Amino acid sequence: MGLAGLGSQTRPCLRITLAIIVMLVLSVFYFANDIATFPHTEFFWKSNDYNGFITFQGTFESNVSDDVSYNGSTVKEGYLVWSPYCRIPDIDPMHESIRALVKKVDPVTCSNMIPLTTVVDHRLLFNRRVAPQYSQNQKMKCCYKTIWRPVNQDQEHNKPDDFYVLSSCHEFHSDVTLNNTIEYILVECTVQLPRGKKKDVYKNMHAMTVKKTPKHKPANKITFDQEKPQEPKLNVLILGIDGVSRLNFMRSMPTTAALLDEQGLVEMKGYNKIEDNTFPNLIAILTGKTLPQLRKLCWPSSTSKMDNCPFLWNNFSNQGYLTAYAEDEPQMATFNFEKRGFTTIPTDYYFRPFMLTATKQMSAKYQDGLRVCVGPTSTTEHILKYMMDLWTSVQEGVYFGLIWLNNFSHNSINTPSSMDRRFHKLFKDMLDKGVLNNTAIFFISDHGSRTGKIRETFVGWLEERLPFIHIWLPTWFRDMYPQKFKNLVTNSNRLTTPFDVFMTLHELANDTNVENVVSSGCPKCVSLFTQVPWNRSCEDASITKHWCTCSEFRTLSTEGDFVRLMVDFVVNEINTLLTNGKNSTTPNMKCAKLTARRILSVRSTVFEKTVKQDHFVIMFETVPGEGIFEATVKNGPQFQLVDTVSRVSMYGSQSSCMKSAFLKKYCYCVKK
Numbered sequence: 001m002g003l004a005g006l007g008s009q010t011r012p013c014l015r016i017t018l019a020i021i022v023m024l025v026l027s028v029f030y031f032a033n034d035i036a037t038f039p040h041t042e043f044f045w046k047s048n049d050y051n052g053f054i055t056f057q058g059t060f061e062s063n064v065s066d067d068v069s070y071n072g073s074t075v076k077e078g079y080l081v082w083s084p085y086c087r088i089p090d091i092d093p094m095h096e097s098i099r100a101l102v103k104k105v106d107p108v109t110c111s112n113m114i115p116l117t118t119v120v121d122h123r124l125l126f127n128r129r130v131a132p133q134y135s136q137n138q139k140m141k142c143c144y145k146t147i148w149r150p151v152n153q154d155q156e157h158n159k160p161d162d163f164y165v166l167s168s169c170h171e172f173h174s175d176v177t178l179n180n181t182i183e184y185i186l187v188e189c190t191v192q193l194p195r196g197k198k199k200d201v202y203k204n205m206h207a208m209t210v211k212k213t214p215k216h217k218p219a220n221k222i223t224f225d226q227e228k229p230q231e232p233k234l235n236v237l238i239l240g241i242d243g244v245s246r247l248n249f250m251r252s253m254p255t256t257a258a259l260l261d262e263q264g265l266v267e268m269k270g271y272n273k274i275e276d277n278t279f280p281n282l283i284a285i286l287t288g289k290t291l292p293q294l295r296k297l298c299w300p301s302s303t304s305k306m307d308n309c310p311f312l313w314n315n316f317s318n319q320g321y322l323t324a325y326a327e328d329e330p331q332m333a334t335f336n337f338e339k340r341g342f343t344t345i346p347t348d349y350y351f352r353p354f355m356l357t358a359t360k361q362m363s364a365k366y367q368d369g370l371r372v373c374v375g376p377t378s379t380t381e382h383i384l385k386y387m388m389d390l391w392t393s394v395q396e397g398v399y400f401g402l403i404w405l406n407n408f409s410h411n412s413i414n415t416p417s418s419m420d421r422r423f424h425k426l427f428k429d430m431l432d433k434g435v436l437n438n439t440a441i442f443f444i445s446d447h448g449s450r451t452g453k454i455r456e457t458f459v460g461w462l463e464e465r466l467p468f469i470h471i472w473l474p475t476w477f478r479d480m481y482p483q484k485f486k487n488l489v490t491n492s493n494r495l496t497t498p499f500d501v502f503m504t505l506h507e508l509a510n511d512t513n514v515e516n517v518v519s520s521g522c523p524k525c526v527s528l529f530t531q532v533p534w535n536r537s538c539e540d541a542s543i544t545k546h547w548c549t550c551s552e553f554r555t556l557s558t559e560g561d562f563v564r565l566m567v568d569f570v571v572n573e574i575n576t577l578l579t580n581g582k583n584s585t586t587p588n589m590k591c592a593k594l595t596a597r598r599i600l601s602v603r604s605t606v607f608e609k610t611v612k613q614d615h616f617v618i619m620f621e622t623v624p625g626e627g628i629f630e631a632t633v634k635n636g637p638q639f640q641l642v643d644t645v646s647r648v649s650m651y652g653s654q655s656s657c658m659k660s661a662f663l664k665k666y667c668y669c670v671k672k
Helices: 003-035 064-069 128-134 151-156 246-252 254-263 278-287 291-297 312-318 352-361 379-393 415-432 458-465 475-480 482-493 498-509 561-580
Strands: 041-046 053-058 079-082 087-089 117-120 123-126 140-148 170-172 184-192 198-207 235-241 322-327 364-367 370-374 399-405 439-444 469-472 552-556 589-591 595-606 615-623 627-634 640-647 669-671
Touching: 079 482, 117 198, 140 198, 140 352, 184 352, 198 352, 198 379, 235 379, 235 498, 246 254, 246 415, 246 458, 254 415, 278 291, 278 312, 278 498, 312 322, 312 399, 312 498, 322 352, 322 379, 352 370, 352 379, 370 379, 379 399, 379 415, 439 498, 475 482, 561 595, 561 615, 561 627, 561 640
Parallel strands: 235 399, 235 439, 322 399
Antiparallel strands: 041 053, 053 552, 079 087, 117 123, 140 170, 140 184, 184 198, 364 370, 439 469, 552 595, 589 669, 595 615, 615 627, 627 640
16 A cells, blocks of 8 residues: 555544544633633634624633532622622722712702791791791781692593692781691792782792591401411501612712611612613512503503502502602603603602692702702602601501602712711601601612713613612511511522512512412512522513623623624614604604714623623714613624613703603704
8 A cells, every 4th residue: 555545544534533632622621611710811702793703801700619509598709699690799889980970969958047937737837036037127928828639620631640729828927727638738928019019038838747548448467477466557668769779879878878787677789670760660669560561451652541550559558558659850750751640649648749839839949950949948858758747647547658759869870979868867767756666668769870971881880770779677577577587688689670579568568368479570570578599590580681780791892893783783773763753753853863983882791601692782872962872782693682772871952852752862853
């Protein structure tokens, strides 16, 4: 046999041998990457959409042995939640990437003068001692008007939730006892000017609590365990501050946070929002449903009334509770912004007529575009005083309350610091006046800051998705139900959602066996009094990839054709939405077609401890308008947009021509 013949036989063998060696090397590399830490390892992944390779550097820490032995009993250092399916990092609230954006804000002084009037137990008190501050040489004439929303006129108005009535002005010269059915009054004091003119020298508003009868008789027992004696009445209060992340609460309200920790409130550190803004996240808490489910069931469009939707305050009412709902900023209120709201009063105590009157009848001071003062009193003070009066002065009933505040938090990450001492005082007052003895409190937010410079950082991305929530249960409840409280504490470091809060509230309402209650928005969600599965994933919790904080990330280059194709795909999706919504603009106006100007960041998710990347988070700027957007894109045979596209920069008046609340964040208005 010649050399040529030998060579022709050995080359196939060599090729097979080399192929086996290459496969073995790749297998070892893959196995090593799956069980050990590879700092600054370069990975390669081939795209189906781009004939080339993406290269990037990053760190990915994954220890399979940890995953195998981990049972949820402990949390790995550096993480709030740690499991094979969810890893939420524990970030310093003053992380260097956002430190320069943080500052302390002092409270706004609404007035330097002592109020001329106050109300105590339905008695309007006139402070003669301070009257000279308001009028020294001229005789002052004072009167009060009552405020209400008449029930019999609800159907005569397209938006009866925006309707209120002021009575004629009842003159008074000294202290006066008010009718005990009056809830809200407007006080006006004037002096006479030449030529028959009058000048307002004092205006203020007062809210009072009125004794009311529950619509339904209380249940025979308000207990979770029929074998145990009936426990004391348990009020339930949801106290919400709009737009405050867990980290922002820690850095902007440290005095309050320290008190809550000292008093033993349980913080849910892995609490992840399920949608973009306030409405769907609060709807999940109050109904257990997603927004599409709510539309299908009871609210087909923004012009539809919400009266027929199954809000939890109805469940509490059915159990003999008196119900209350108070929110500031009526133009942007949860159930009224670009919505019809309620045609009949939804709860026994309803604060909206007071705030509507305030916006139209009172002078105001603004901070970051929001009304922080109603005359001489802060907006927040009005609502918190009303809440405390309700909880302390009318003791016969049992209450469910939803209190929601926007004015000092919605538009800035720093203004919550102005209310730190006020909320510290609130919780101290609750403790001193016995409110904490008979009330379950859910101190909560809906999401973190959704716009601004902080949102252009990875920390800001996390913050938007991780709002704060602290839960208080009275001592007797903890003693009577130790396992429920133990489960709540265990859940502190597990992935939780608004749907879990819904299930918890449903259990507290106790209008049915909680084991038979399912959140239709999240069938696998449970009451926080039940142990949340330690290995829960975002999919289990009905959180889409766009809002999920469970993934770890690598930062990629913003250069390359693949990235550009991905951004162009998202911009095209936005333009398609705007085209489909072209009939939602005002006459003679349209939304400009957007184009990508620059790519700000690209990240890929690390999923299931593999190096293959199939989800990307991209942030980019468009023109006209210099809008900054963020999207989660799934790659495959074709790009796929996951959930919605987030608007990171504020749009202000750019979208004033767009009537659709959803499309406002995308529209840059131009003339046709």
